[in-house]
Amino acid sequence: MRSVRARAALGATVVVALALVGAGLAVLLVLRANLTDQAGLQAEVVAREVAGQLALDVPYDRLEMRTEEDHPVQVTDEDGRVVAVSKDLQAISGTGTGQVTPAPSPAAGSSAGSDDDDGDNDESDDDGRRSTPGRGEVDSGEPDFGNGTATVDGETADYRFATVRATTSAGVTLTVHAGAPLAAEQEAVGSVRGAMLIGLPVLLLVVAGVTWLVTRRALRPVEGIRREMAAITASEDLSRRVPEPGSGDEIARLARTTNETLTALEASVDRQRRFVADASHELRSPIASLRTQLEVGAAHPELLDVPGAVADTVRLQALAADLLLLARLDAGERPGRTTLDLGALVHEEVSQRTGDRIGAAVSVPESGGFEVTGSRGQLARVIGNLLDNAERHAERAVSISVRAERGGVVVAVTDDGAGVPQDERERIFERFVRLDDARTRDEGGAGLGLAIARDVASRHGGRLTVEGAREGGARFELWLPSAG
Structure with missing residues (x-):
């Protein structure tokens, strides 16, 4: 790729493409994180509502769940058995168990769970798990979050699940898994991604086109300088000068320097031509005089002017020495x-x-x-x-x-x-x-x-x-x- 315009347009397009791809990825990641956090917050609210009811010993079959808002809920006991699920929940994943059928279990307010565990209600387990809330309390700590799927009334979708623990007054610890749909997050991210995939090529074409036009306009004086220099070289007319743009930028300074170089070159060539012409003229006289004297001497030896011939030879030798010294000085001899x-x-x-x-x-x-x-x-x-x-x-x-x-x-x-x-x-x-x-x-x-x-x-x-x-x-x- 030998064109400066093409290289400039390609370089600008690549830089803009990298910047836009990086910015687009950052926007998508931030958007997905924000929407996921919002879904998690909704799931936490539902989970804490259900956990609060369990802490108040509400029976499993009377729990109020936001089934109409598409929030699947799954409640498990200490043994991991499902004790309650939301209405129309047919399948679930990402909550630790895929069971959606409640197993036979004592009522929330029954004596399930002995009093021997009372002393361990506020302490952490040996393996570092979250501490168990006290009787009739909901775990106030940060809930656990995870992604999974659920099938509600025959429709399967992705959900953000929040896990909250609650302990009944009888000391039974229950775990509530409540989900919030991720459809809005997926739809928003997909829309933004689609817009970027469509807009990015268009924007890159615009950047490449604008860069091409701007570079072409900026380099137009350079092309004028090149054409004029080519014409000067072809015509050998050193009196011509390249056009100087009035922009005052680097190209204008280049044109000015080029004209100064042409002026110096023209003066040097003229000086060289005059030097050659003058040297030829000055050498012609003593050489002609010396030749005349030698021809006369050859024809009439008695008329040979030896002193004159010697003087012309000395003068010719001195002139040759002067010309040689000038040539060495012009060649830059230090x-x-x-x-x-x-x-x-x-x-x-x-x-x-x-x-x-x-x-x-x-x-x-x-x-x-x-x-x-x-x-x-x-x-x-x-x-x-x-x-x-x-x-x-x-x-x-x-x-x-x-x-x-x-x-x-x-x-x-x-x-x-x-x-x-x-x-x-x-x-x-x-x-x-x-x-x-x-x-x-x-x-x-x-x-x-x-x-x-x-x-x-x-x-x-x-x-x-x-x-x-x-x-x-x-x-x-x-x-x-x-x-x-």
């Missing part, structure tokens, strides 16, 4: 966890730049405390890219300084060039962006240095920003969290 001194790294990078057009002035306090955690090679690449950018735009001076600030270390690279316009200070960190379009490619580079520098800084938990310098040029600041 920086190393080496602890290094950023001041020492700055000194090392500046000392290796012996062929720069303008040498960088280094300002690093001797107090130290510039340790950071990350990849030594990537951070060295950031510092090198910042120095390359400053030297390319500087007129006479480039400076680099290191200082501690706000739980981190700041490396500032400043030049005295033309600076960066306010509205272009974020754009220069995009890939393949060069503000001076008139610049030659050899002088301007491919426009990847600052993009790589910011990406590496971000992956190290830092940031790279640019602002105007007091000298009139640009000031790039790299902030990295301290190793501590």
Whole structure:
């Protein structure tokens, strides 16, 4: 069963069915117990009326019994012999004896039962049976109850019997079994059970139908999202968005998150496409130049520009290295966890730049405390890219300084060039962006240095920003969290 609606409807129906069956059984049990208790109470009343007459020594043949109310009565003596029965009683069960014909017995007021038993009238028997009431008394304790059947005037039915003991003035203990019909209880229980058997399936069908409709209505936006996603997948048009319901519930949040994912995916794909296009364009120029020089050299060896070919090869190698590093960063490569001194790294990078057009002035306090955690090679690449950018735009001076600030270390690279316009200070960190379009490619580079520098800084938990310098040029600041 793969349908969510079907599973929800089935689950709700099963739960409701179990609840209704449990509740129905409880109702039937409680109803049966109450009606049985009422029948028992009626039987006890009849039994005590007859027992009261026996305690007053009313003769057996003059006992008043509720025969017209369908209450069968059976009276037995101490030996279990039947001494009196109600009118038209033809058969009985559940009272201890099935006899319905009175046996010859002394009258209730005769001397049956000797006085030798007087001392035992108020004591319990050795086997724990109920104590015998005193002479001329009815047992005031809780009567015994039991279910049985009786045939009265040819009709057999179920009865609730109550058993009450009475003692005559002569000391004869008699037991009265009086019954009350259970027909009303059986009829009521049967009616309720029949109503439940008819109503339960109908109610379960209603629950299943309502659950199906409600679930269908609730999941309708999900189906809309699915259809739109299928259409987006088929068309590969990432500019489309799934519909967002205005309910504000989980489905609306799912749609909103899906659209946010599509937006991020669209931006990533566009960025990847631009990257591939720009990379192809940037690689085409040095490759074409190198090929031209090699073809000229093959035809006219004396015209081969070896330094130019070497420069194009170096530029091509540097561009390939930049593209490879960007690919690794885009793939989620995590920086190393080496602890290094950023001041020492700055000194090392500046000392290796012996062929720069303008040498960088280094300002690093001797107090130290510039340790950071990350990849030594990537951070060295950031510092090198910042120095390359400053030297390319500087007129006479480039400076680099290191200082501690706000739980981190700041490396500032400043030049005295033309600076960066306010509205272009974020754009220069995009890939393949060069503000001076008139610049030659050899002088301007491919426009990847600052993009790589910011990406590496971000992956190290830092940031790279640019602002105007007091000298009139640009000031790039790299902030990295301290190793501590």
